[in-house]
Amino acid sequence: MESVFHGFTDLETLNRDGPVVLTHGEGIHVFDVNGKAYMDANSGLWNNVAGFNHPGLIEAICQQARRFPGYHAFFGRVADTTVALSEKLLQLSPFESGRVYYTNSGSEANDTVVKMLWMLHRRNGQPQRRKIITRLNAYHGVTVATASMTGKAYNAEFGLPLPGFLHADCPHYWRFARPGESEQEFSLRLARSLEEMIIKEGPDTIAGMFCEPVQGAGGVIPPSEGYFEAIRPILRKYGIPLIADEVITGFGRTGEMWGSVKYDLQPDAIVASKCITAGYFPMGAIILGPALGEALTRVSEAAEEFPHGFTAGGNPLASAVALKALEVIETEGLLDNVRRVSPRFLAGLKGLAEHCYAGEARGVGLMGAVELVSDKNSKAPLDGRLQIPERIANKALGKGLICRPLGQAIVLGPPFIITEAQIDEMFAILQETMAEVFSDVGL
Ligand code: PMP
Secondary structure, eight states: OTTOOOSSOOHHHHHHHOOOOEEEEETTEEEETTOOEEEETTHHHHTOTTOSOOHHHHHHHHHHHHHOOOOOOOTTOOOHHHHHHHHHHHHHSSSSSOEEEEESSHHHHHHHHHHHHHHHHHHTTOTTOOEEEEETTOOOOSSHHHHHHSOGGGTGGGTOOOTTEEEEOOOOHHHHOOTTOOHHHHHHHHHHHHHHHHHHHOGGGEEEEEEOSSBOTTTOBOOOTTHHHHHHHHHHHTTOOEEEEOTTTTTTTTSSSOHHHHTTOOOSEEEEOGGGGTTSSOOEEEEEOHHHHHHHHHHHHHHSSOOOOOTTTTOHHHHHHHHHHHHHHHHTTHHHHHHHHHHHHHHHHHHHHTSTTEEEEEEETTEEEEEEBSOTTTOOBOOGGGOHHHHHHHHHHHTTEEOEEETTEEEEOOOTTOOHHHHHHHHHHHHHHHHHHHHHTTO
């Protein structure tokens, strides 16, 4: 058991309880070595949206493995399945045309886009356009560049962010609005402050801005009303490309195929991963819209190539299961189910928010969070030392429910195949667990 070095794991709990070693899954449940079942209210890490044993997805991998299991996409070579996937992704995308570039993860995809932007501006005679804007509470990955783009919580141990990675405000109205400020006014203030940042830094030093349509690992934060409408024209005015990081929101999580469509981001490129293979295989994809796709092709031709690539990027096994996953999401009613059960899910969250130590319940589609506070009116956070969200997640685990503590919130993102009865069961466990934990700590 001690052979595995775990990242993103509370080592005190791990050393006390040991790892949860899993053997298989069935529908929205996973099973540990002792046969205990857990409902996974986080779809693994947002990605196992079609359940853990979908026969069609498994068969797609097996068929591809028998025919052509592995190849790269360098030197103008590419597997036929990867070509088919690219056509499918462009057809699903909000773009009229474009190009798709493949990686093995969301981090690699965002990191790649940074290099694409740097090369593009350099070749276009603006080598000084290198700064990247993201937002506080963002999560864009863990490579050196994408960790720098991610909010500060994950960076201190590594002496990051690197210089030139800027963080604009987080559009979380409930937490950051000033007294008396309407949601629209809040969004406009954030847009003004973004423009001030751009002007102060020098508009021609900014390479691009990355936004998650709904911030995920920052605590599930849907944008405040009017936020993207307010920032979009500012980015256009200064010629700053907008990249939508749809690693979580892509392929239906918000109830729309793309978060960019739901919130009208009008991005220049979309970064996708996670659900693209329904969690069955590593894959990241960058869908470049027409303008960025053409511009990057042009400068790469001038440079003779785009000098970048991952050995396993665009490999046929990932492509085959991705093609199948996209078909499953569309034709087996997964997206429809997100829309159908979302009201029940959001109502369940609201139910949790009635607890006296719950501040805000927020969410969209099948992603949500309930944020805990020590005082509903002042919104003062709970004493972090009490580790209430961690206690809730640990206790829920004992009752067979996997949920995720994030800061002072509990985050939920169940698989797209979840039923209303399973949603009710999930919230019944959470209600009971929250009551027990607050009583355990004497609150
Ligand atoms: N972007 C977003 C919005 C994410 O949520 C994540 C992962 N949670 C990433 C990027 C990084 O993806 P990966 O873990 O596949 O590198």
